[in-house]
Amino acid sequence: MTYQVTVIGGGPSGLMAAIAAAEQGVKTLLIDKGNKLGTKLAISGGGRCNVTNRLPEEEVIKHIPGNGKFLYSPFSVFNNYDIIDFFEGLGVALKEEDHGRMFPVSNKAKDVVQALLDRLEKLNVEVRKKTPVESIHYGSEGHEITLQSKETVITKAVIIAVGGKAVPYTGSTGDGYAWAKEAGHVITELFPTEVPLRSNEEFIKDKSLQGLSLREVDVSVLNQKGKQIVTHRMDMLFTHFGLSGPAILRCSQYVVKEFMKGHKPVTIEIDCMPDKKEHFLYEELQQDLKDHPKKTFRNLVKGIVPERLLDYLLDYTQIEADEKAANLSNQKLQKFVSLIKHFQVKTHDTLPIEKAFVTGGGVSIKEIIPNTMQSKLMNGLYFCGEILDIHGYTGGYNITSAMVTGRVAGMHAAWESMG
Ligand SMILES: Cc1cc2nc3c(=O)[nH]c(=O)nc-3n(C[C@H](O)[C@H](O)[C@H](O)COP(=O)(O)OP(=O)(O)OC[C@H]3O[C@@H](n4cnc5c(N)ncnc54)[C@H](O)[C@@H]3O)c2cc1C
Structure with a gap:
């Protein structure tokens, strides 16, 4: 015909x-x-x-x-x-x-x-x-x-x-x-985009954060020098293999491009409280510690991030659940605040192109x-x-x-x- x-x-x-x-x-x-x-x-x-x-x-x-x-x-x-x-x-x-x-x-x-x-x-x-x-x-x-x-x-x-x-x-x-x-x-190199990321971090492997979603956080892709390549403020999700959710999908192509340059792993940085500057958060918490010395630190900070993440961060910074505010060292407080603002996840791969959206x-x-x-x-x-x-x-x-x-x-x- x-x-x-x-x-x-x-x-x-x-x-x-x-x-x-x-x-x-x-x-x-x-x-x-x-x-x-x-x-x-x-x-x-x-x-x-x-x-x-x-x-x-x-x-x-x-x-x-x-x-x-x-x-x-x-x-x-x-x-x-x-x-x-x-x-x-x-x-x-x-x-x-x-x-x-x-x-x-x-x-x-x-x-x-x-x-x-x-x-x-x-x-x-x-x-x-x-x-x-x-x-x-x-x-x-x-x-x-x-x-x-x-x-x-x-x-x-x-x-x-x-x-x-x-x-x-x-x-x-x-x-x-x-x-x-x-x-x-010419066909330029094909790669998956809008794709979830894989990570070998212990907290991914042991599934301690699996299923946890974070709302309206700033997710950034860092280059090899630790500089932000791109940042997206959206929701994200911890999965059994790594990271997913809208912010991660948007960041994924920048991660893939780093992989294509031979850079592995690529770090994703999550700012869990993007509207608050790090030093303000630190000073605010320091004041709270002074005002409520008898409260446990966990109770003082409860609600600033989802509870499962909070427990993971406390564990990571070796802050006991019953640690009193008065006893918390500045060093531990600083480390805790730094994690809230710069929670880093090393990623080493994406799901395959067949599982990508685009x-x-x-x-x-x-x-x-x-x-x-x-x-x-x-x-x-x-x-x-x-x-x-x-x-x-x-x-x-x-x-x-x-x-x-x-x-x-x-x-x-x-x-x-x-x-
Ligand atoms: C789950 C999912 C959700 C998505 N959500 C969004 C979204 O919210 N927003 C957005 O912008 N994009 C989204 N996308 C991407 C978007 O759907 C695609 O970019 C878009 O469909 C591409 O359109 P296309 O016409 O180029 O190709 P396709 O939609 O892929 O269509 C190609 C067609 O070609 C036919 N074909 C292939 N080979 C042959 C052959 N040899 N002979 C005859 N026919 C053939 C196929 O059968 C198919 O029907 C999503 C993708 C997926 C997988």
Whole structure:
């Protein structure tokens, strides 16, 4: 069969690309190997589908530390607000939650995916599910796509939207990198991002803090000289293998980059009371000790951090549970305060890329034209979504990147195929 535009991959980027191409009136095919489309989209945002983010464009780009600036150009064509209008136009009412995250009012991921499928149908996009693509043979006038079944599809333009390597059961198994290389594209080193961290610290191994979550703490990644590379104030969690939770996921890519430089272990520093300067905390506690000499130190400080962490810190600083305030040495107090402000956890690895939320690295953006998403190396070849070397924090930023690049790729592939 012959098509003007063929989109490989039915995630948010491919769905958007196929819709955008078909809206231009060209004969469009969407191929996916799964028996459903938008599987990863549907599990995003805790399974409610975090469609996009409402923060100003500038902020959205800041939350995409992996080459977010590349998106300025596609954003000038279609941005996060356009995504909101697009879904509202399809009858999917959206609501804003914390940090600008946008969800369907119904809280049902399937409403979002169904709206995209209905739109595809309305535009007469031919959809072939359970159809894995095996390879692409590039030609000067068009391209030949070979399916696993050995059937071939001829197309003027092809859009590769097969995602990265994270969470492969959703269909993203990294198949597209070989097709990009075949066209001469550079694939930058792939790595897991938005991924939990492993630690061999005794308190992790003996599970003394397992399951403990800390609210709104400052989590920093330290470089080899002990300087902070990045800090995020969010919640975090101690697990049976190390650290997880929103602040850790955000910090993870900076840890991975240190690992990639050969630096191991990498220290995570937690400030459990980020709104209080260390010397104020010290002076306040010193005053409390003076004012309540007969109280136990544990009772005096109870509540400043969760009880399990407090007991661990007291144990670590060798302060007995019944130690009276009057008897506590300045040295021990100083050590205790220092731990509250600079609790350090050495990390030595991450969970594998398959367990990461997002893939870092991918098709180099240097070889992609930003306002069309076309390959600079091959006519009629386009890329969009997570296969590109663009990665953001979770919170709708990756999905925004996928839909925006998909939209631009779809439009331009259609125009090129008409020429
Ligand atoms: C649990 C989880 C939660 C997430 N939460 C968020 C969040 O809150 N905010 C956020 O911004 N991002 C989140 N993400 C990331 C986000 O979902 C992805 O970045 C986004 O889905 C990428 O879209 P994509 O279209 O590029 O690729 P994908 O969504 O991965 O889709 C790729 C499609 O290509 C198909 N495909 C692959 N190979 C072939 C082949 N050979 N032949 C045919 N078809 C093929 C696959 O079947 C799949 O349908 C989350 C990810 C996960 C795993």
